[in-house]
Amino acid sequence: MILIENLHKKFGKNEVLSGVDLEIKGGGIFAILGPNGSGKTTLIKSILGMVIPNKGAILVDGKSIRKNWKYRQHIDYLPQIANFPGNLRVKELIRMIQDLRQKPSEADQLIGFFDLKPFLDKKLGTLSGGTKQKVNIVLTFMFDSPLIILDEPTNGLDPASLLRLKELILVEKNKGKTFLITSHIMQFVEEMADEIVYLLEGKIYFRGTKEALMARTGQSDFEHAIAAIATTPADA
Template structure:
C-alpha cells in the first residue's frame, strides 16, 4: 500500500534520507525506530505531504502522491505534539475536526474507553497533558480509514490508558488496517510491533520481525538489540548481510 522509492532529502547540508527504499507491510503494525536524525520523522512528513523529497517518489495504493492530496483522506495521523485551539472545548473540537475532514466520525466509544465524558465541555487550555493526549488519540481513531500513523502515541499517558491504547491498536490491526508508529519506549514496541523498521543514517538498515532482530543481534531483548545497532556493536557477518540487503 505504501512504498518509498529512492527517496532523498537534505536540509541545508544535512542529508537526512539517503536513497531510501521501503515497502510498508499492509495490514500489519510496523514500528519505525532509529537514533535521532535517522530520518523517522522525515519519512512520515514526506508521506503526509508536509515535506517534499529532493528526489525519488512515494506510492500510495500504487499511485505517486506528488501533486495530489486525495490519498490523505485515507490516512489517520496522530502527531507527537498536537496543537489544539486552546479556547475550544473537547466537544467543539470534535465537531470542528469532523467538519474539516468531511467524514463521519465515531467518537462515543473512544470517549468511553478513555473516560473523557467528564471533560467534554472543558476548554483545551484547562486539560492536563495526559488528557490532551487522550483527545489526540480520540481524534485519530474516530475515523475509519485504512492507514494509521502514530508518532509517539503513548506520550503522557498513565499505565491504564497505555493498556487501552495498545488494545485499540491491536483491534484496528485485526480489522485489516495498516499501522505505522514511532516510539522510544521499547516495551511498547515489543507489545505492539509485527515488524521492525530500523533507520540508520537515512537508510533502511533492518526490516523484519522482533524475533529476527533478536536472533541477528544475538541480544536478550529488543532494547539491547537496538542499542547494539546504534553503537555499532554487532557481528560483522550481520552488518554485511543486512547492508547488502538494504543499501
C-alpha cells in the first residue's frame, strides 16, 4: 500500500529524515513512534505530499506520489494541530470539505456520535481545543478511504470522546483499512497498535510487533520498552 525508499529530507542544515525505507502492506494499525524531533510528522507529511523530499521515492498503491495529487482522494488525514479558518462555521467547514472531495460522506452520523450538534452553527474560532479536535476527527473519518493517517489523535480529548475515538478506529480497522498513527500516549498505542515503527535520528530503528519489542528490550512493560529501545543495540 505504501512503499518508501531511501527517503531524505533536510530543513536548512537540519537533516530530519536520513534514508527511511518502509513498506506498509494493507490492513491494520501502524504506530509511528520516536522521540521529539525524530521526524514522525515529516514522514507523514511526506506521504501526504505536503513536504517535498530531497531524495528518495514514495509510492502509494504502486504509483509514485511525485507531481501527483489525485492519490490524496484515497487518504484521510488528521493534522496535529487543529487550526481552522476562524470565521467559518462548523457546518460550513464540513460542507466545504465535502464539496472539495466530491465523495459520499457520513458526516451526520459522526456529528451525532461525538455530540457536535450544538456546535454546528458556532464559528470555529470560538471552539475549545477539545471540540476543535472532535471536528477534526469528523472531517477525517467522514469519508470512506482505505488509508487513514492520524497525527496525535488523542490531543485534547476528554475520556468519553477518547473511548469513542478508539471504538471508531476499531470499527474502521475491521473493515480492512490501514492506519498510520503517531502518539505520545503509550497506553493508547499499546491498546491500539498492531505494529510499531520506531524512528530515531531520521532512520527506522525498529519495526515489529509489540511482543517483539518487549522481547528485544527485555522489558515487561510496554511504556518502559519504548523508553528503553533507543538505548538497546540494534542487533540485541
